[in-house]
Amino acid sequence: MHPHLATVDLAKAYRLLNHGPTVLVSARHAGVDNVMAAAWACVLDFAPPKLTVVLDKATRTRELIEHSGRFVIQVPTAAQLQLTEQVGNHSLKDEPDKLAKAGVQLFEQAGHDMPFVAGCSAWLACELIAEPHNQNTYDLFIGEVVGAWADDRVFNNGRWHFEDADPAWRSLHHVAGGHFYAIGEALKA
Template identity: 35%
Template sequence: MRKYVKSDFPIEKVRRFLEPGPVVLVSSAWQGASNIMTLGWHTVMEFSPSLVGCVISSANHSFDLIRRSKQCVINVPEVHLIDQVVGIGNSSGAEMDKFAEFKLTRAAGAMVKAPLIAECFANLECKLVDARLIQKYNYFIFEVVKAHAARAPKYPRTVHYRGEGMFMISGPPLNMRRKFKPEMLV
């Protein structure tokens, strides 16, 4: 499977990977157990601190691992991992080791104990910073504390979920910089 050469990436700029709205793989670990879930309900919330909000249903095996460990890694896959994306979203970590089942490689994080998925284009190490909407909405607010991203390709081919088994693959870039005010080019 494709391997990437990765570098540290500025945490205040991770919106580059998340704001376009790709499906992500969220990895977690707690007391010897680890898991991966497929997740499409996320949003950037702030540049610095680098905040991301995620809806993680309490029906997921990952819910308790993340809630108890207060950590996770948000991994951004490209389209060649679509079978893993769908397979992980249609199975339960209570019944299998998803890393083994889906032939994915654990990599060690710098700031969290949750494993990074080596085969993903970008890996965002996250710590839970606000738990107050978990009970009502399953809504976790994370701070990205360390980010790793592939040096190439410049524009990853991400997958975006529409529901009912249908995805959209990311298309061409569109440069509109000339129409922006300089101060808006963050």
Template identity: 45%
Template sequence: MQDFRQPVDLARATRLLNHGPVTLITSAHGGRSNVMAASWAMPLDFVPPKVVVVIDAKTLTRQLVEASGVFGLQLPTRGFARHTLAVGSNAGVEIDKLAALQLETFAAQKIDVPMLEGCIAWFECKVIPDDSQRHDLILAEVVACYADSRVYSNNRWHFGDDHDMRTCHYVAGGTFFETGDTFEVEAAPVDSGKS
């Protein structure tokens, strides 16, 4: 099986998240691992690249991330939407979601967390400690990043005709929409005259 995962320049890693797709977070610590869906994930900074994710303090994922100090952040596709919904609809304390959903994983490069096959972008993240944290926000530095070269290269998404290879956005109640076609424009002229 051919591996389409190619490294992404860390200074450009946040471009993968700019369009706001749903994400999957993987975590592991002390022999336990988990995966959860997260619609609230966004880029925060460029160099070094940082991301913000929302992980409820009462979840197994949060416990594992706080214990290990790391997590994986992945972008699933439309073709992976059924699994994304299942991951987001079941609690990890009740079942081993990776095993129950027969999700294939591979080893991360720089952190000890399983990464998910079936996605098209992957971030390996180290938590930035924040003793004043009173919210469910987790800030992290991206220490490794790679993307599927069939849909991302030269720091740009290039989704083709295979709609199952597009990122998706979660609305609610099992409803998603897929990332649409791209288009380019030139900036409107700016009137430099004083008014």
């Protein structure tokens, strides 16, 4: 565990995703770890914090989640642009060394048997709330957030500080085909 990884109060966990970043989804089952990218992840509730994520039936990560009942949603940074694109475009089913080739390094968090991707700005450990109809009909998965952490160089005191941090920390917002935007300037209404 690195020195800048700070626990985020679960009551404020929604703030890690509220601005709509593209995320990395990771999961573990029976000794297999995998990571994929997903633009279709969204906050669902404040307390207890919940989120939704859309997971295509073709993905290995979905299979792991269906078996283990848990997953991590993490927020990749502009510095992880290529990594994010690569884990989104390659499948562990075809490439057993997918994670190594994409440069993914995993770390552990005590009490949570899931793989966490190093270098991200935020992590949300989730327990699957089984909703078979949503999963089968819409590929829609609901998770309850049971642990949240952020890198305190870009998220601290309950809020993002993209405007003060190195631009390499900016979140990624995918449009299509490798075309992303970084998050931009702060605006106060």
